Amino acid sequence: MIILVKTKSQGKQVKSDISNYITKRLKLIINESKSRVGPVSGSKFLGFTFHYGQVQIHDNALKLFKEKVRKLINRNWGISMTRQIHKLTQFLRGWGYY
Structure with a gap:
C-alpha cells in the first residue's frame, strides 16, 4: 500500500494511525522492514520503481520476466506449438494486467 501526503510529518502521523488501526x-x-516514510521518487513497490512522475519496471522484475519468456518459448519438443503459444499468451496477458 502506498499513501501519498504532502509532508514527512504528515506521513509519519498517517503511518502511525494506520499501523495502530x-x-x-x-x-x-x-x-516494519517493509514500511517506511519517504519521498516517492526512487521508491520500489510490487516490482516497479517510481521516479519523478514516471513508473519503471524494476530491474529484478524485468530480469525474471525475460527468463520466464525464454523458458516458455524454449524448443520443448514434448509440447505442441499451439500449446506453447497458449501458455505464453496467458503469461503475457497476466503480466500485462499486473
Missing part, C-alpha cells in the same frame, strides 16, 4: 482493530502484524 491494523494491529489493534484488524489484529494483523505489520512488517
